[in-house]
Amino acid sequence: MTGFPGRVVSRRRRDTASRATGWWRLLVAVAMALGTAVVLPRPADAATIDTTAYYQVVSRSSGKALAVQDGSTADQAQIVQYTTGAATSQQWQFVDSGGGYYRLRARHSGKVVDVAARSTADGAKVVQYTDNNGANQQFKPVDTDSGYLKLVNRNSGKVLDVYGRSTAEGAVISQYTDNNGANQQWRLVRVDAAPAHNPALPGYNADPQVRYLAGQYWIYPTSDGYADWGSTKFTAYSSPDLVNWTDHGVVLDLANVSWCHARAWAPTIAYRDGTYWLYFSACQQIGVARSTSPSGPFTDALGRPLVSTGQYGEQEIDPDVFVDDDGTAYLYFGSGNAEVARLSASMTAFATAPARITPASFREASNVFKRNGTYYLMYSENDTRSEDYRVDYATSASPLGPFTKAAGSPVLSKDTGAGILGTGHSSVVKVPGRDEWYIAYHRFRIPGGDGTHREVCIDTMTFASDGSINRIRPTLTGIAPVTP
Template structure:
């Protein structure tokens, strides 16, 4: 069944309450980010977890901080479908149903778990409320019975409709940290500036073996408030040669169009990855596969064909960088979708693992990369400088690394953006989701990047 087939195209508004929220951006979506869910027929009782089981309990301003935290969830894109939703607790675990009982568990990444932890919205029993339909069992809805949470077969009765209806309210425990900048599990962010807006293109995270099949785009004018533009490329219907492993996208504007470079794998059992390129007339897509085949086939060069990045020099020449285990670069042809294989150069530096990124400042070229493994809390960013987009490169050291005193682990696979006409720079990167993340449960954040008087990059301090 198509991944989007489970979307229930319904329309609702989130009502005002004592904990008022803005209305969702479009009628077919829930607002993402930190939220609480209040029962329609038991006002003052909220969906929460206690001893890892889903319940409906009273919550008020006088409740303990633990109770408030247990009644707060981050609404994220559904683990099984970007058209539906999942609910992540502060400890990083997800609400899911098992044996029809709703409980809180760590994401195993299996198809069963992802489906059991995904719910699709339908109209609730009163205006402004929502009912949550099981992705795996579309005839069942989340409901409370004796204040316990279950998924049960829908009954068209007044009692069932009320028991399965909730109002989304502001969170009892608002997130008081700066990041992540986009709610949910994302990684490998590519940040760019087009037409007066910042854009983020991340890997969708939270999948076993990083097997996500699609990419999304987000945009902002201030790097704080981000608009979700939805899925811009889905390997399932949009790419004939790839089904999964939608990793590390990078987008560049050229020739009046936008080019999306991406990694992809097939479900054939071959774990090798290819690099592809897609094109669109808009930075928010939809993108279409430009070639119908990989731009860089697996095994054509040493290392994995993943983590593409494109740098365009002042003379208009664009260069494609990629690689895991070995770093490669090649000038792109003017069409942006081809190159001369004889021109490929290997530029692997000491400590290089993956995540190439190149930019130019004051005549100096900067080549940055990630070291160690993304599952390692010691994942970090290092860089070198050189006189051309091809090097030679002189390593300058590590500039971004973990801060265990804040619970920040594995900061890396970054990208850099300059506000045009200024010397203001920002770095986007992922880290283990705070506090319960790991190498497949990561989140995206943005920090300032500054330079010393000699042009070296000042140590980047990762923040919450």
């Protein structure tokens, strides 16, 4: 709900604004006379909004900031005003929707400001809601004066408004016919940027496999930046918190693999009985190497491929190993089709013949994990050279399938407004002892990346009450350090 029909700005308010403007002019005049510069923070105007930044949206009438009530992350949480502070629930990113309109995305939840039920009525409730780029989620910043803006809803033509011109903590925000009230005017105050943690790894890397091993988080990527994906070495990185990474250098060099010296792609790793097992793609075949340490060095365990080129009728690449609660290990692989086989106790042979489990729209990059008795198969759709490379997922009651594509797919895709393209080839990791999950994936390098100039990112992954994966928002900022 919002202010009252037919209201006008009081003479007193106009006089107050006039006096404020007068004091400002006097200050500038004095400064000029003294030959000194006046340096005060300049609020953003409509022409200078930075879509990579976060802003507090501060009411002209109350001095309080647009916020999500109680810091909620739920759909339909009320938008209110609170005293300005450091809470991320009052920090907003302006996501470009085109035509001068933006979605206001909450930093803490990833949801956007939304006029409830697409209402066009005065007094309609304003909430946060999952971003669907609806016209009722789009607002045009329109300059007024002195650095203040009105935020005009694309669906209704009405503006964001503090109910009843209230200055109270927690007063609700709604939409209302534009009457140029001070409670309809907002100042954008840029928030000092927190350290950006995306990309998570330095340089060009892709196809990240993230694991928790030996008391730390580890990432095993494809080294990128080579024409025709021509890397010949595998590297590893470790971290205590998923943010601060140590480069362990080369852990496996294909120069030391007798059956292939080219195209080192997409490794995966598992631990069993004191040994770390690295499964890797090379020459579009799959090999297995072993080490007594997650930092290597790894040595080829077979002297030949575990899976040879074309052996099962698809590109034999992108291995993923999953160890179930009972200790049984499974290997997933394939591009074009998905295969799964149970591994023997030796970890160097199949105990069962590979079986095809290809879900709808599958391209490559299988990654399997288990949560609350459900097996999740995450995979990539389209081509890694495409900006539409993205992550889908399917579920099953068994690690051997069948897997059914989830209704919520794709669950991770590009954000053109933020310049994030080609989000794919993912893996996920759970924080030990907590139902807290993170996803590692690659995207095109920013700026100017493509399908061979990619970088690894990490973002938060959450679940709905029915076990489905909530839409994952790729970010420029990444995550905060994960504490034990």
